[in-house]
Each structure stands twice: as C-alpha cells, then as structure tokens.
Amino acid sequence: MDAIVFLNLSNIRYLCGFTGTDGALVVTPGRNCFLTDSRYTTQARGQVCVEQITEYRLKIDGIVDCLRAVGAKKVGFEAETITFATLEELRERSGEGIEWVPLAKQLKTLRSIKTIDEIEAMEKAAGICADALAEVLPLIRPGAIERDIALALEFAIKQRGAEEKSFDFIVASGERGALPHGIASERALQAGDLVTIDFGARLNGYHSDETVTLALGDVRPELRRIFDTVLEAHDRALALIKPGVALREVDAAARQYIADSGYGEYFGHGLGHGVGLEVHESPVVSPRADTVAEEGMVFTVEPGIYVPGLGGVRIEDMVAVTSSGARRLTRIPKDYRVLAV
CATH class of the missing domain: 3.40.350.10 (Creatinase/prolidase N-terminal domain)
Incomplete structure (x- = not known):
C-alpha cells in the first residue's frame, strides 16, 4: 500500500x-x-x-x-x-x-493485544460496575420492573464516573431469561425467578462487559441445575486459557460440557468476544475462531443455556491473558446467589 x-x-x-x-x-x-x-x-x-x-x-x-x-x-x-x-x-x-x-x-487484529494502560481502563470500568450492582442489589426483588433495574444501574455507573454504558443493559427474568439479548422490559420480577443482568461501563473510551444471574428466592430444581451447568462450563473454559491455546478449544471446553449435560441445543452463540474501544472486537472465541490466545488479549467468557418457556442462565467474566494463564478483570462473584424475597 x-x-x-x-x-x-x-x-x-x-x-x-x-x-x-x-x-x-x-x-x-x-x-x-x-x-x-x-x-x-x-x-x-x-x-x-x-x-x-x-x-x-x-x-x-x-x-x-x-x-x-x-x-x-x-x-x-x-x-x-x-x-x-x-x-x-x-x-x-x-x-x-x-x-x-x-x-x-x-x-x-489491529487492536487485539492490549497495553497495560488499556487493561487498567477496562478493569476500572468493571470495578465501577461491581460497585453499581452492589448499590442496586436491594432493588432486585419481586415486583420490581426490569427496566427500572436497568435505569438504576445506568444511573449508578454514571454517578461513579463512567462516560457511558457499554450497551443497552439486559435484564431478563423468568421465562425471558431464555432470550440471550433480552433487553430490559416492563416485566415485573417474581419470586422463584432467575434474573440475568448483562451490563458494562465505558471509561476513557474502553468498555467492560459482564453478566451475572441471580435467584429470587427458591427456584425450580431444573433452573438450579442449569445454573450449575453454566457455572462449571464457565470455570472449565477459564482454567484452559493461557498463551498458545487455540481459542476454539476454549470454546469447546465449555460447549462440550454443556452438551454432555444435555443442554447442547440451548447454547447457540460463541463463548466470547474481544473487548476494548469497542464492546465487540477481535478476537472471537467460538467454534470458528482461527487464532490462539496471546498475552495482552482481553475477551469475555460467557457460556449460557436458554430454554424457551422455562428461562435461562448466562455467566460472563472479562479476562486478560497473562504470561501463564488468565486474570479476571471483572470482580462480581459468579457463584449461585439467592436474594431474599
């Protein structure tokens, strides 16, 4: 050229x-x-x-x-x-x-390897989100409206210095949890729901992206089993990440576990995507990924199971590839959490 x-x-x-x-x-x-x-x-x-x-x-x-x-x-x-x-x-x-x-x-791949400063900006953005969710958590109860929770989260991240939200927040409760991109609606939360919240903040131009699924009181046994399956798939994928590992293998680790658990048909999207100046950028973590993990890459790990008529679960962390493995940049706990009703 x-x-x-x-x-x-x-x-x-x-x-x-x-x-x-x-x-x-x-x-x-x-x-x-x-x-x-x-x-x-x-x-x-x-x-x-x-x-x-x-x-x-x-x-x-x-x-x-x-x-x-x-x-x-x-x-x-x-x-x-x-x-x-x-x-x-x-x-x-x-x-x-x-x-x-x-x-x-x-x-x-122009922006796929991040500098220390870039990673620091995304980690700070994720910290803003963790603090915002802690503030909004008491609002997540039966009768609360999905859209109101999303608005409260947006207000909370901006109060803490975020330039903007990373995308339209997903708050999907009950049967709407089966919508991978269930943008917050007018639905009222109910006791026994699982509530999936996918949100992120932009700071100094850089984004965070994170998903947590919470239980409102006791949920149906199958929903709990789905949650445990997704969490194990998430943890297996995280454990595999290190420089030189093919990203399609990281995807396969989660995808195979979900399939072996009987839910393969309900996990249709890729395991993750790069994050940076754009919330979706290189690299892609999916069955079609054609690259390997490299130190400095930042991407999400977000397996999910979405069962129409029942509900769904997604668990997502954003990680930075280190010299020997991967470090989580997001810090909201992802273990099973029951909110009092």
Whole structure:
C-alpha cells in the first residue's frame, strides 16, 4: 500500500488519539495526516499525534486531495467499516489514478493485544460496575420492573464516573431469561425467578462487559441445575486459557460440557468476544475462531443455556491473558446467589 485510509473512529482513536465523532486518518510510510472539519480542528491540535492536521469542508474531497498530495496510487481501506456508497464516492472523486484495495483480515487484529494502560481502563470500568450492582442489589426483588433495574444501574455507573454504558443493559427474568439479548422490559420480577443482568461501563473510551444471574428466592430444581451447568462450563473454559491455546478449544471446553449435560441445543452463540474501544472486537472465541490466545488479549467468557418457556442462565467474566494463564478483570462473584424475597 502507498497509503491506508481509516474512517473507523475506534481505529482512529487507537492510532492517533482523536476522540471526536468525525474525521479521517491517512497513514503512509513516511507521513500521517489527520483530517477533520472546523468543529474539531482545535480539539485535534490538542489531541492528535500525527505529522499533519488538515481541515476539510467535504470529507471525501479532503481525503482524495491528501492522497494526491503524497502521490498515492494503491490505497487500502477498512473493508468492514466503509460503506459501499462511501467507496463509490472515493472512486468517483479519485478517478482511475488510485486503486482502492479492501483490507479486512489484515486489520482485524489491529487492536487485539492490549497495553497495560488499556487493561487498567477496562478493569476500572468493571470495578465501577461491581460497585453499581452492589448499590442496586436491594432493588432486585419481586415486583420490581426490569427496566427500572436497568435505569438504576445506568444511573449508578454514571454517578461513579463512567462516560457511558457499554450497551443497552439486559435484564431478563423468568421465562425471558431464555432470550440471550433480552433487553430490559416492563416485566415485573417474581419470586422463584432467575434474573440475568448483562451490563458494562465505558471509561476513557474502553468498555467492560459482564453478566451475572441471580435467584429470587427458591427456584425450580431444573433452573438450579442449569445454573450449575453454566457455572462449571464457565470455570472449565477459564482454567484452559493461557498463551498458545487455540481459542476454539476454549470454546469447546465449555460447549462440550454443556452438551454432555444435555443442554447442547440451548447454547447457540460463541463463548466470547474481544473487548476494548469497542464492546465487540477481535478476537472471537467460538467454534470458528482461527487464532490462539496471546498475552495482552482481553475477551469475555460467557457460556449460557436458554430454554424457551422455562428461562435461562448466562455467566460472563472479562479476562486478560497473562504470561501463564488468565486474570479476571471483572470482580462480581459468579457463584449461585439467592436474594431474599
């Protein structure tokens, strides 16, 4: 490549430090140029670490003018980020003088190995979530509304310094626990429910992601058996993680145990995903994973069982791969916990 054009804001932040909401980064072997509009020029001058900062009126024109100024003929772009319409605009504006080359696999692992500072930010975000749940725990009782619990958690993390929630919080109780992405609803919690809470916070641009399943009083024996199965699958996967271990094997450790326990058909998603500037990023931990664990990777371990008409359980921790194993960044206990009703 003579140059690579970055438009994904997470990649841009990672590469040059810009935290605004609009811009482009042109990387070349000898000179890097950040481009933005007048709203962010002053911010960029205080944040961005590049050789050149340029202000544009029209983004596409600014990018092409920059590429022409450096004589770029073969230009890579983020194939998984740039829309077809944007690519067509770039091709039309640049004419036949520039060849646009899609880069997908080549950029997928760009942010997959985290620095100490990145890991520290995610661990602090997870700490905010642990403190927030401890505050909200007394609200989780029969009659409480799922949506109210989610709102209370969001307020609690922001009171503690979170920039934003990582995603729309999942609070799924009773039969709704069978929904892996059961966004908080107007359902009222009932005695005998399992309540799955999946939430996270963003701090300094970095996310946390964690799921806990709690019992409201005594639950049906099968629900308890499902919980114990998921927890054992979770623990087996965690114990396997160390540098050099294939991530598909980590997934298989949990998946096989769930299948051997008779619930294989009720665990359909991958075991985990990378976390960082985006809440879902490289690496993927699934049967299709094609990489091995490396020191500095951060990803989730989140097995689940979801039985329609009955309920479900998911248990999730976020871990950092160390030189000899894995360290949990999330700190909410995941053992079976019964809340008084």
